[in-house]
Amino acid sequence: MDALTWWSILSYHRTLMSHPVWICVAAWFVPGAGHLLLKKWGRGIAFFAVIMVLFVCGLAMEGRLFGFSPGFFGLLKFTAGAGAGFPYFLGKLMAWGEGNVPGYGYEYGNTFLFTAGLLNMLLVVDAFDIARGRKQ
Secondary structure (H helix, E strand, O other): OOHHHHHHHHHHHHHHHOOHHHHHHHHHHOOOHHHHHOOOHHHHHHHHHHHHHHHHHHHHOOOEOOOOOOOHHHHHHHHHHHOOOHHHHHHHHOOOOEOOOOOOOHHHHHHHHHHHHHHHHHHHHHHHHHHHOOOO
């Protein structure tokens, strides 16, 4: 391939990845990735670190990664957990978040896991606002 073809592929990729929808998908799937794509390096790394610390602490306290269960509260628990993106799905795949109900840290662990997911959802909205130019 010649240089012009590579340049057109690269410019198409930059245009596609700068679209707010793709920024939001990346921000949800990998915490902090939306900010990194927007060249907010400090924020992206800090947000990734915070979400991952919350998630790992929640698992260490024997919190449970809830799957989808019937009912309104089942939906809320699933949404709050899955909001963490890739860490949630990796945890479910590796069977890390089984939870220990009689354990002392179970409820705290759940709270940490829910907080990680919900905070990541807020970061998706923040990345969207930055991508749209509403915020810097």
